[in-house]
Amino acid sequence: MLRTVNRILLGLVGLVLLAAGVGVLAAVPPLGGRHAPLLAEQTRREHWQAEGWWWWAVAAGLALCVLLALWWLLAQLRRPRLPSVLVDTGDGAFAVLRGRALEEAVAAEAGALHGVSRCRVVLRGRRGAPSLRVALELEPYAVPADALAALSGPVLGHARTSAGVAGLPAEARLRVHGHRARRVT
Structure with a gap:
């Protein structure tokens, strides 16, 4: 914006x-x-x-x-990225999770999905209510619905657990990686 x-x-x-x-x-x-x-x-x-x-x-x-x-x-x-997230430890205290560490973990896990060639993640929002913006670049053979299901399932589930939040809203942008046509001789 x-x-x-x-x-x-x-x-x-x-x-x-x-x-x-x-x-x-x-x-x-x-x-x-x-x-x-x-x-x-x-x-x-x-x-x-x-x-x-x-x-x-x-x-x-x-x-x-x-x-x-x-x-x-x-x-x-104003910084577009969230520098850290407050994680409730359960004993009345809070731990601080670095935003870059969460971004890198989600990017690594999402980048390892089948058909994903590149992934970029930005943590946004407030310290108590973070949100993610994920940009996935898919291979030409990848099925976008499968990549989105894998992202919204285990990848964001692990991020929610590690951040200690009940809900972690995410905006995913998918783009198909272009490829050259094969030469026929």
């Missing part, structure tokens, strides 16, 4: 800059020269200082731009 927001934001900034550039270029002849300001002092006094709402609207627009820029910056700094 962040990639989509970045593209939309970049497109909007580009459109605003393009519109501002075209507007300035279209208004060049009436400006009165290269060194003349865009708004003459008389125009500013007559049109904009008399309007009390104008400066409030400018201040509100700038404040909104600053808030949106801060939101965007915080979204860029």
Whole structure:
């Protein structure tokens, strides 16, 4: 989602800059020269200082731009991966399971499934409620339903047990690995 927001934001900034550039270029002849300001002092006094709402609207627009820029910056700094998971040990204490260790274990187990050529796993969510995003690259001969059943059965079952959570939601994305056609001679 962040990639989509970045593209939309970049497109909007580009459109605003393009519109501002075209507007300035279209208004060049009436400006009165290269060194003349865009708004003459008389125009500013007559049109904009008399309007009390104008400066409030400018201040509100700038404040909104600053808030949106801060939101965007915080979204860029947010980590997409979960660094660790809290595991209840049963005696009232908690153990910490590294997120990378769980990702690597699930990736190794899912990568060993029949017909899977490559697997990537990302642990997401909160420490108490983790979730997985699994990307499986399948061989051309693999049956996607079988790979998905094996992933959702024993692989995620082992991950749930090791993480100590009752439910471990997972999003699986399957992609078939392309191959070259054989040459016939």
